[in-house]
Amino acid sequence: MNRRVLILLLMSSAAGFAADPLPSAESILDRYVQVTGGRQAYEKRKTEIAHGTLEYTSLGIKGTITRYAAEPDKYYATLDIEGLGKVEMGVNGPVAWENSALLGPRVKTGVERAEAIREGNMNSTVNWRKLYPKVENAGIESIDGEDCYKVVMTPTEGQPMVGYYQKKSGLQVKMTTVASTQMGDIPVELIASDYKSFGGILEPAKVTQKSGPQEFTITLESVEVNPAIPPERFALPAEVRKVADKAEGK
Amino acid sequence: MRRLCLLVAASVAALGQAAHQLDLDSFEKVWTTVRDKHWQVRPGGLDWQAIHDEYRPRLEKASSHDEARAVMQEMIGRLKQSHFAIIPAPVYSVLDEDGEGPGVTGIDARVLDGQAVVTAVDPGSAAEKQGVLPGWQIERASGREMKPIIDQALSNPAIHELQLTRAVLARLSGSIGGTVDVAFLDGSGKAVVLRLDLAPPRGALSAFGNLPAQHVWFEDKRIGSTSYVRFNLFLDLPHVMASFQKTVQNCKPCDGLIIDLRGNPGGIGGMAMGMAGFLVDKPNQRLGTMFLRDSTLNFVVNPRAEVLSAPVAVLVDGCSASTSEIFAGGLKDLGRARIFGTRTAAAALPSAFERLPNGDGFQYALANYISEGGQPLEGLGVTPDVTVELTRAALLTGHDPVIEAALDWIRRQAKP
Numbered sequence: 001m002n003r004r005v006l007i008l009l010l011m012s013s014a015a016g017f018a019a020d021p022l023p024s025a026e027s028i029l030d031r032y033v034q035v036t037g038g039r040q041a042y043e044k045r046k047t048e049i050a051h052g053t054l055e056y057t058s059l060g061i062k063g064t065i066t067r068y069a070a071e072p073d074k075y076y077a078t079l080d081i082e083g084l085g086k087v088e089m090g091v092n093g094p095v096a097w098e099n100s101a102l103l104g105p106r107v108k109t110g111v112e113r114a115e116a117i118r119e120g121n122m123n124s125t126v127n128w129r130k131l132y133p134k135v136e137n138a139g140i141e142s143i144d145g146e147d148c149y150k151v152v153m154t155p156t157e158g159q160p161m162v163g164y165y166q167k168k169s170g171l172q173v174k175m176t177t178v179a180s181t182q183m184g185d186i187p188v189e190l191i192a193s194d195y196k197s198f199g200g201i202l203e204p205a206k207v208t209q210k211s212g213p214q215e216f217t218i219t220l221e222s223v224e225v226n227p228a229i230p231p232e233r234f235a236l237p238a239e240v241r242k243v244a245d246k247a248e249g250k
Numbered sequence: 251m252r253r254l255c256l257l258v259a260a261s262v263a264a265l266g267q268a269a270h271q272l273d274l275d276s277f278e279k280v281w282t283t284v285r286d287k288h289w290q291v292r293p294g295g296l297d298w299q300a301i302h303d304e305y306r307p308r309l310e311k312a313s314s315h316d317e318a319r320a321v322m323q324e325m326i327g328r329l330k331q332s333h334f335a336i337i338p339a340p341v342y343s344v345l346d347e348d349g350e351g352p353g354v355t356g357i358d359a360r361v362l363d364g365q366a367v368v369t370a371v372d373p374g375s376a377a378e379k380q381g382v383l384p385g386w387q388i389e390r391a392s393g394r395e396m397k398p399i400i401d402q403a404l405s406n407p408a409i410h411e412l413q414l415t416r417a418v419l420a421r422l423s424g425s426i427g428g429t430v431d432v433a434f435l436d437g438s439g440k441a442v443v444l445r446l447d448l449a450p451p452r453g454a455l456s457a458f459g460n461l462p463a464q465h466v467w468f469e470d471k472r473i474g475s476t477s478y479v480r481f482n483l484f485l486d487l488p489h490v491m492a493s494f495q496k497t498v499q500n501c502k503p504c505d506g507l508i509i510d511l512r513g514n515p516g517g518i519g520g521m522a523m524g525m526a527g528f529l530v531d532k533p534n535q536r537l538g539t540m541f542l543r544d545s546t547l548n549f550v551v552n553p554r555a556e557v558l559s560a561p562v563a564v565l566v567d568g569c570s571a572s573t574s575e576i577f578a579g580g581l582k583d584l585g586r587a588r589i590f591g592t593r594t595a596a597a598a599l600p601s602a603f604e605r606l607p608n609g610d611g612f613q614y615a616l617a618n619y620i621s622e623g624g625q626p627l628e629g630l631g632v633t634p635d636v637t638v639e640l641t642r643a644a645l646l647t648g649h650d651p652v653i654e655a656a657l658d659w660i661r662r663q664a665k666p
Binding site for chain 1: 456457458459460485486487488491518520521523524527533544545546547548549550552553554555
């Protein structure tokens with residue numbers, strides 16, 4: 001742990017216990033990077049493959065999820081959901097796409113594309129300054145009896161994200177936003193819990209997402225750190241390419 | 251004797267008080283359900299608490315169960331929205347009665363002109379083997395007359411064809427391996443009584459989450475140069491969607507495509523959007539919009555790489571509900587399909603039925619759905635472009651006037 005980190009930690013702690021004034025949003029977000037492993041741990045990670053499960057508890061629907069990511073902006077995820085089949089989604093630089101057995105292939109556009117690209121930024125946790133030009137601390141709220149800083153992060157394009165960071169631990173325990181989807185804007189609430197170390201970075205092993213009437217839980221089971229991922233993994237699938245070409249009149 | 255009379259009087263009074271309490275509990279359940287589950291925070295634009303305060307004293311003064319029901323009906327009538335109804339306990343009991351088991355005879359039926367009539371017989375089923383034919387009238391099943399059930403249901407405007415058909419078909423079901431005695435009137439008006447074996451329903455068993463596993467089947471065929479497809483549910487997504495894609499691909503070349511959704515009660519709503527993508531080539535189109543309490547969902551269409559350009563006819567009836575209505579109504583509004591048959595079930599939403607503490611049934615809608623043409627489907631349904639009624643006479647002569655009307659239209663669309 002270098003001196004700079006120590007100073008950061010001291011600053012964060014001091015801010016955390018001071019009654020007034022509120023710590024800056026910047027310091028809260030930097031503290032989150034620090035408490036989850038530190039910038040160096042994030043920057044060492046060039047690729048990853050995460051494996052998990054997905055469950056819509058009230059509907060009784062289960063599935064698996066595998067997420068591939070590579071620095072700086074490549075992302076591919078595949079979900080296999082009982083009764084709904086396969087859903088694939090990906091980001092490769094400026095292109096964001098989705099292909100599902102239900103709705104077919106498509107290329108994302110507009111705000112939905114911008115949001116997908118932010119999600120596709122592999123180290124978005126440390127890159128928050130690039131992704132959210134404006135951040136502000138909107139005060140303190142209690143979540144499950146714990147005081148949390150409410151940080152509003154506003155991107156260049158799309159709705160703000162509101163993160164709730166525990167005053168005591170610095171961990172993010174909740175996030176709300178309004179997601180732009182093809183079907184419309186949908187309020188989303190994420191509850192993060194059960195933080196565990198995956199390859200030196202603390203990540204919530206359990207994330208429960210409430211979107212409109214739906215609620216599901218993603219359980220992160222394992223993360224392969226810096227595996228070799230062939231570039232084709234992130235390439236646009238042929239079916240998506242066809243509709244993209246058609247849309248462009250090719 | 252006087253003491254006994256007093257005891258009886260006291261018991262009757264106690265029973266009356268208990269019944270009144272059940273009505274009060276039912277009122278609270280109805281009011282609370284609307285408050286918590288209606289898609290608008292102010293249901294129907296009303297101050298719902300004020301509605302409670304207005305109607306609760308009236309309910310407390312109600313001197314009979316019928317009077318209490320009338321107060322509740324009036325209260326939800328203030329919403330001026332369809333699919334909010336109080337269904338009297340005797341009617342609800344008739345409709346709520348499930349079949350004795352999953353076994354079926356292979357008969358599909360509808361109520362035509364106030365009578366239960368066989369509309370289709372599954373190939374290879376017990377009914378087919380014993381010679382049952384479309385057009386036969388079902389008089390009695392398992393010793394129960396059909397007519398009183400039908401008359402009771404038809405007397406209540408809150409009861410829809412879909413519910414009535416389910417009630418009729420429930421009488422033709424039972425344990426797999428068992429039998430059901432059915433009395434028919436055949437084509438010549440002769441009484442025929444058959445003992446029909448009960449077998450598993452047609453199709454493959456498909457599970458989806460907490461929904462009970464259901465049998466799903468998909469069929470397609472060519473009628474001359476026209477493709478025809480029919481499936482009983484929007485479920486078993488991987489199989490049904492892949493089969494639909496294959497049908498569309500095989501419809502090149504063809505004069506047109508008939509999608510028969512009669513009797514299809516819906517399923518996974520998203521499948522309507524996915525299937526429409528094989529038929530609609532124009533980008534940024536939607537079938538309609540669903541309004542929930544905290545969000546608005548557009549039922550968008552993603553045109554596939556290869557889209558069918560031939561004319562499309564969609565066949566519907568009063569048992570086409572939910573996803574079937576979203577699909578048919580959306581394609582109609584987009585001008586992509588012509589709709590044939592009779593008005594759909596008007597149940598595009600997950601409107602729920604619950605038993606109230608006093609035994610009555612309570613129906614309520616959870617969201618609003620507006621088809622792309624601006625019409626709410628809930629309560630109104632999809633009105634066909636061409637209304638064609640199925641008749642017993644046509645069925646008895648081996649005709650399906652709905653398919654014939656669609657085929658005729660498709661032939662007229664064919665380019666010279």
